[in-house]
Amino acid sequence: MKILVIEDERKLARFIKQGLEQHGHVADLTHSGSEGLEHLAGGLYDLVLLDLMLPGQTGFEVLQNLRAFGLTVPVMILSALSEPEKVVQGLDLGAVDYLRKPFDFGELLARIRVLQRRTTTSDAVDLEVADLNMRLVLHEVWKAGTLLELTNREFALLELLMRRAGQLVTRNEIAEKVWSADYDMGSNVIEVHVYQLRKKLDAVGKTGLIETLVGRGYRLKKE
Structure with missing residues (x-):
């Protein structure tokens, strides 16, 4: 899969990118919501991994803008915000999954595989x-x-x-x-x-x- 990571914590972003590429994915990094939207407008991605607490515009605003622009790429939220209302808000705005930080990288890969099976016909x-x-x-x-x-x-x-x-x-x-x-x-x-x-x-x-x-x-x- 070609995956866009939108994460402002640069060390974590590099760790995610390295792990994804070690497991056969192609990954791009962006560190703000506006930068992520620019990448999505200019390229084709199979999945977005989205932080919520981003500079400029929040992950929630990124989700709203994605849908307003008619972009249907699946989005998985990776966030330290664990309150149930935040999870519900993210899913209601169109995210397909919500993984709380800190997370086990093996679980992230497993969730990506599940998503891959969902979005790929049998x-x-x-x-x-x-x-x-x-x-x-x-x-x-x-x-x-x-x-x-x-x-x-x-x-x-x-x-x-x-x-x-x-x-x-x-x-x-x-x-x-x-x-x-x-x-x-x-x-x-x-x-x-x-x-x-x-x-x-x-x-x-x-x-x-x-x-x-x-x-x-x-x-x-x-x-």
Whole structure:
């Protein structure tokens, strides 16, 4: 999953980001409500982890603005505010879960997995294209019966291509879904990652699954 963390306590924010990335997620950090909203307006995220006591505008105000802007990304609140009325207020404003600080990181990961299962249809828990099988919850990719070792970025890139199998996926779409909101479009990092992913896919089973459409983007063959 691509996750945006909105947390003003920088040490905690870095800890959360590191832990998420160690478990296969892609994470961006912001430290205020307005900064978080700017990231959400400019990029695609699967989940937001939101503190409530933020500078400028509170997490409650962020939730209100998200819905006012028509953004439906799931939000999980991480907050030291434990009063029942605060929990109810956050959930009523559209948050899908509320985890009180301090929290066990294993519990956070478990709640993210639950959310991932809720928001993914039963038919799409595993993605299958050609001889590729992606197990989203387990964060595994198998090709022709062989488990592939992919980086987090490679996994996210392949997931995007598999979900859009047979269709053009542009560089802009890849940048928005797989990279940070401040990604430099003049960089060749996407090409490098596609090259590395292609090498790993071509080493087992069917070859040539990833097509380059020059000047346009990439496409994963269905067969």
